[in-house]
Amino acid sequence: MNQKSFLRRLADTLIQRWVGHAYIEEFLGDLDEMYEDRLAVKGKFIAEGMYWVDTIHLIFGFPSTVKKQNQTMFIGNMIKISWRSALRHKQFTILNLLGLTLGIATCLAIGLYVYEETSYDTFHANGDRIYRINQPMIWGDWNEQMPMIGPGITEAIRTDIPDFEEVTRIMNVGEHLMQVTIDDQATHFNESKYYVAEDNFFKVFSFPFLKGDPNSALKEANSMVITAATAKRYFGDMDPMGKLIEAKSPTGTHTLFTITGVLADIPTRSHLQFDMLGSLSSLSEFKDNRWTWIFTVFGTYGMVREGTDVAALTDKLQVLPPKWAGQTTQGVFNQTFEQFTKGKPWTLYLQPLRDIYLAKSPGFNRFGPAGNPQFVMIFAAIGLLVLVLSSINFMNLSTARSSNRAKEVGVRKVLGSEKNTLVQQFIVESVLFVAVATVAALILVQLSLSAFNTVAEKHLTLLVHLTNPYFFGILAAFILIVGFAAGSYPALYLSAFKPAETLKGKLKAGFRGTGIRNGLVVFQFTVSIALIICTLFVQKQLTYTRTIDVGITKDHVLQVYNMHQLGEGADVLMARLQTNPVFTAVAKSGFLPPNVWTSDRYRAEGPDQPVVDIHYMRCDENYLPLLQAEFITGRNFDPANAADKYNIIINEEAARTLGYGSRETWGDRSPMGKFVVQSFGTEEKLQIIGVVKDFNFNSVRQKIGPLLVMHNDNDKHWSYGAGFASYLSMRLNPASVENGDELQRIIDGVKTEVAKIDPSVTFQYSFMDEEFDNTFREEKKMSAILNMFTILAIVIACLGLFGLAAFSADQRKKELGIRKLHGASTHRLVFLFSSEFTKLVALSIVIATPIAYLLTDYWLSNFAYRTPIDIWVFIAAGLTAMSIALFTVGFQSFSAANANPVEVLKNE
């Protein structure tokens, strides 16, 4: 038989200790036998876990039914004593339980969150062999990674590298308008979670099929797989198999798809989220470009053969870019491979599937959600901190209470209790407390989970875990560990009392161990104050980002989407809206700040000019004036000038990047009238007719980059299907939108106008200022959750302080009584009493300030525009903590100071 593991031996020791000798032999035998059985069937983890569950069940369950034995101490007896002493000190019991419950509930909720975040993409059968292929951000900072690569890489791998069992590609083709005809009735849906994938997609990913064959569903051109929910949305209860869906792209191409499969709905914890998946072979632009390396819209996933050395495989992949990419760079950019990469290595990375969701880099994902590892770290830290805080509370209150039990301990010792038995008694008590608090915490979490989910935008559930033996194993281990940890100090401290001294009343108990208790209070308040400061700064930064001058007027801009679906009708609509006095300006554009993401490679005309990446935006002549962008020099597009549709306007940063220098140093080298060359394709030349002041066309998280504004009607420039005039923006006359009703009427008016032209167009709108705000969605979410937990931490710290104050008041009532007799005034006593605690809080403030400063400084370094770290925030946080602490102690101090000295002293 194998050597028993430490955990099992520990369990055996416990059971030997607490279960009668008469039963040990058969119980241990049974446990071993069960273990062997389970080990064979369910694996080591479950077997060990269940070993413990059974052990604990036997220890706690068994003695309650078996009649008394001649042992000195029984668990049952201990429980009885714990119960009695809990009842005797109701206030302490409630404080203790409340604090612990809150702490455990917080930790549990955060634990669920962390579990959810770290268990993405775990359901694929071959998940441990799937890797995503990433490459450097070839359109910008080569040190960053991007998860989108050109289709040519896959073709090269298939030719040169046999180590992959399968390599599959998925492509986000952007929002499409779907049309389905049922009983001659056409219905339209706007679909953004519609991608196309290669025929072997389901060989790599095991998304379960409800209907259809995973191996052949995407084989034919024009076949499509949809999820069950989508099928319901489109076809109701009809069988969707073989039905037709027509997809209309923003560029106006139509593709008719046949449904060849229905998937179960995609699990929430998948980084690939789609509603419909077409077959890649349906796309003509794919067929023409399958060998290119710069058509970077493909998520590419490789499944390696079993037993592959991934590090060696990664090395092997590095041969591909120099060998194959040169054709593309030469053909498209007229640059050699080295010129294109500027000497930087075009590394291909293999990223394990399960790391994708929470990876730090690449930080984005075009096919679903991307997690934020920083948040997970922050919350895990907070969860642990809050748990530690509440455990400290528990320890603190238990030690404080020890004075009241010193006599009990003395009497027990005199009657022959051994030290060991007493230690056991206190540990059992503490474990029981934690167990009760854990059950209460489970209920609390279950009750508040839906609120938490709303704030965190998550789908956490507790109930599913309740049937999981792992979960119970963890809970049991947790109860024991926290119970032992929190109970050990009071247990050892109390059981060490000398009976003679305690019974003689020599030990003014409670005054011992003050140092440790004070230290713990300081720790608690340090954490709370640091949290308050951090929370305030997060709030301050969010407010700040909203008020930053972005260089354009983002308020009162209504934006309507999907205008490309109107075709020629868009101009009709625009003409109608322009006559409406509510709008001071109406304009068409292909992008909307703060979401101008596409960039291309350009250079200034002339010899030896550097090639640079510049973001570009397409719009008509009305858009820049509508944004109230400021021209530094030159002019806007002129509709009367036909040549203007091939001219461009750039921003200051672009002028700098292209090598014209800044406005002050232009002199005779002004960019006006100069030409910018597209450093790809036919090398089109574009003349600069104006320069605008820098404005934020992306989130204010980043500094403003170079921007090139092109006219909507420029038909020489191919934008990879992006940038068509699909948006109509309207600047509202502020005077006509005094209240929400009027605003709603205006929106409804636009909606009616759109429907008059084409009722099939999906009406979607937004406001520019809200879109800017939305770029900080994640931070807002974090801030909301942080607020919640900060409040919890403060509440827990206060509970602890309250308990200690109550205890201290009880200890010092005679001292205060005597002082009063000697003529001390009530407020003098209150001051005297409170100062004991305010000193601790003051110390906490001193410690918390530098810690919070460092944390805040680190967090703010994520942002290009930072709110200053003002001193007043620290002062405010300190004052808040101090007043909360005073308020908590205040009640006790007043009642202690107000007590009638006669009442207090008469018992002496």
Added chain:
Amino acid sequence: MSRVIGELEELILLAVCILDGDGYGISVKKEVERHTDRSILLGAVHITLYRLQDKGLLESKLGGSSEKRGDRRKRLFRITKKGMEQLRASQEVRQKMWGLIPQLKPGS
């Protein structure tokens, strides 16, 4: 016999009868699980076995060991006369009550 025994108690008594002298913690647990298709904790079986022994419905002795058990002996349970009577009695109570149902027409 006036006392009625609980469902789990009855199942475990029956399992001990079926096992006819081979009934100990695990074999009883497995037997009950096999027939009822539900899983019960080992502790529950032990507690019930001892409770039944205290009530005088079961008797036990320490018996054979195996290598799987780390050479520890197992406690083998056997039903007593009183136990048998108890089982019969609860069977009869049920039978009687079934007989009193006017007519069995499911669904009406």
